[in-house]
Amino acid sequence: MATEEKKKELLEKLRNAVIQYDEDTAKETANEVLSVGMDANDAIFNGLVSGMVEVGRMFEAQEYFVPELLMCADALYAGLDILKPHVTQLDLGVKGSVVIGTVEGDVHDIGKNIVKMMFDVAGFTVYDLGRDVPLDKFVQEQLRTDSDLVCLSAMMTTTMTGMKKVIDDLRTKNPNVKIMIGGAPVSQDVAEKYGADGYAKDATNALKDAINMIASLKKMKDEVEAKKAK
Amino acid sequence: MKSVLRRELLCLGARVFGVAGLRGHVSGELAHLEIAVSIGVDRRLNEDTLSQLMKLQKHTVRFLKSRGYRTLAIPPDSDRQKGTFISKLYKLFTHKMAATSAGIGWIGKNGLLINPDFGPRLSLVTVLTDAPLEPDGPIEHCLCGDCMLCVQYCPSQAITGAEWSRTAPFVELVNLSACRSHKAKKRATDGKPNCGLCINICPYGRKESDSHNAEAKKPALERC
Numbered sequence: 001m002a003t004e005e006k007k008k009e010l011l012e013k014l015r016n017a018v019i020q021y022d023e024d025t026a027k028e029t030a031n032e033v034l035s036v037g038m039d040a041n042d043a044i045f046n047g048l049v050s051g052m053v054e055v056g057r058m059f060e061a062q063e064y065f066v067p068e069l070l071m072c073a074d075a076l077y078a079g080l081d082i083l084k085p086h087v088t089q090l091d092l093g094v095k096g097s098v099v100i101g102t103v104e105g106d107v108h109d110i111g112k113n114i115v116k117m118m119f120d121v122a123g124f125t126v127y128d129l130g131r132d133v134p135l136d137k138f139v140q141e142q143l144r145t146d147s148d149l150v151c152l153s154a155m156m157t158t159t160m161t162g163m164k165k166v167i168d169d170l171r172t173k174n175p176n177v178k179i180m181i182g183g184a185p186v187s188q189d190v191a192e193k194y195g196a197d198g199y200a201k202d203a204t205n206a207l208k209d210a211i212n213m214i215a216s217l218k219k220m221k222d223e224v225e226a227k228k229a230k
Numbered sequence: 231m232k233s234v235l236r237r238e239l240l241c242l243g244a245r246v247f248g249v250a251g252l253r254g255h256v257s258g259e260l261a262h263l264e265i266a267v268s269i270g271v272d273r274r275l276n277e278d279t280l281s282q283l284m285k286l287q288k289h290t291v292r293f294l295k296s297r298g299y300r301t302l303a304i305p306p307d308s309d310r311q312k313g314t315f316i317s318k319l320y321k322l323f324t325h326k327m328a329a330t331s332a333g334i335g336w337i338g339k340n341g342l343l344i345n346p347d348f349g350p351r352l353s354l355v356t357v358l359t360d361a362p363l364e365p366d367g368p369i370e371h372c373l374c375g376d377c378m379l380c381v382q383y384c385p386s387q388a389i390t391g392a393e394w395s396r397t398a399p400f401v402e403l404v405n406l407s408a409c410r411s412h413k414a415k416k417r418a419t420d421g422k423p424n425c426g427l428c429i430n431i432c433p434y435g436r437k438e439s440d441s442h443n444a445e446a447k448k449p450a451l452e453r454c
Contacts, residue, residue, distance in 0.1 A: 020295065067259060067263070067302045067316065067319055068302075070318070070319065073315045074316055110315065114315070
């Protein structure tokens with residue numbers, strides 16, 4: 001088992017790898033984490049995610065821009081891909097599954113992928129339908145997987161209208177499912193009018209929300225652990 | 231800093247090196263990275279070319295990052311991992327634009343980057359950065375002159391013969407669908423889509439050619 005010092009060093013390294021968008025270091029360190037027998041969960045939340053939270057802050061402070069943000073997300077994924085299979089699931093009461101995709105006619109999926117990252121990190125089972133997804137597919141996939149959440153993304157006003165149809169269909173088939181929509185043309189008004197449960201304005205805001213959600217998830221995790229310690 | 235980077239890259243096997251100043255030429259998301267480092271190696275189209283390009287690119291990224299600057303490495307066209315976030319932004323910027331802006335060459339009639347010494351026989355990578363490297367002047371116009379060899383030799387008559395200019399609006403240099411369908415045909419008959427006649431025939435940098443030979447023998451940059 002690794003010493004506290006070594007643990008700290010590796011967490012710091014993971015965090016910096018994300019901030020410095022250094023995929024190679026993220027991979028290397030993730031492997032090192034496993035080889036010294038550190039807890040993968042710890043490494044994800046106190047290493048990778050803590051780095052991403054800092055990246056979110058830098059982005060808001062306009063120290064980082066979209067390219068850096070994307071590369072940081074890539075670095076996070078590089079580490080996450082290695083650590084994830086070794087995660088022992090913590091019961092946070094929020095686990096679940098989600099169907100996500102960009103609606104028919106639309107091929108813009110950066111925002112969708114960033115939101116997907118949030119769910120990946122949070123330990124959700126993600127059914128990613130990709131982009132330009134036929135409207136019926138969302139409903140079918142939701143029924144097939146019995147997911148708790150459906151996330152729809154659209155980048156254009158022309159494709160956004162397709163979301164209304166999906167939401168209506170979902171509501172008739174399964175009134176309990178939660179629906180989130182996102183993309184540049186989406187607003188709070190649209191979300192309300194379409195009957196969605198939540199919305200994110202664009203990739204930037206989705207990421208902010210994502211980071212907030214991950215951050216609060218981290219808090220929950222700490223609380224769970226604090227309780228356990230007692 | 232620039233001369234150190236240049237020397238290190240040439241030692242590692244780069245054939246050409248240039249720095250482009252891009253202020254006002256890059257789109258919104260990349261606007262804060264207004265310097266492009268363009269690096270070229272001999273085009274052999276094998277694994278070595280690729281690994282060499284990646285090595286040079288990583289070296290450049292490390293070099294600049296360790297000095298506290300930002301970098302965005304645009305990988306070689308032949309090695310673009312799909313599915314990463316950043317891969318969505320690669321197409322906002324092309325290696326050829328970096329190379330012409332860095333004065334490495336011009337866009338020939340065959341639509342490829344032509345360097346006076348190596349002709350179209352270069353493979354390129356680009357690293358965008360905010361490091362204050364002094365830009366080299368761009369090459370603004372096509373220097374192919376009256377040469378029409380690639381136009382004549384192209385088996386699919388895809389090359390229109392139009393001339394590129396940095397300042398003029400876009401003109402079609404190569405009919406890409408004709409070029410592509412020829413390559414598809416080659417793949418069906420030979421099993422390989424190789425063509426590359428427009429590269430082979432180009433007199434710039436061609437080993438056995440007479441016309442530009444004197445110039446071609448001069449090394450482009452001081453070697454170490």
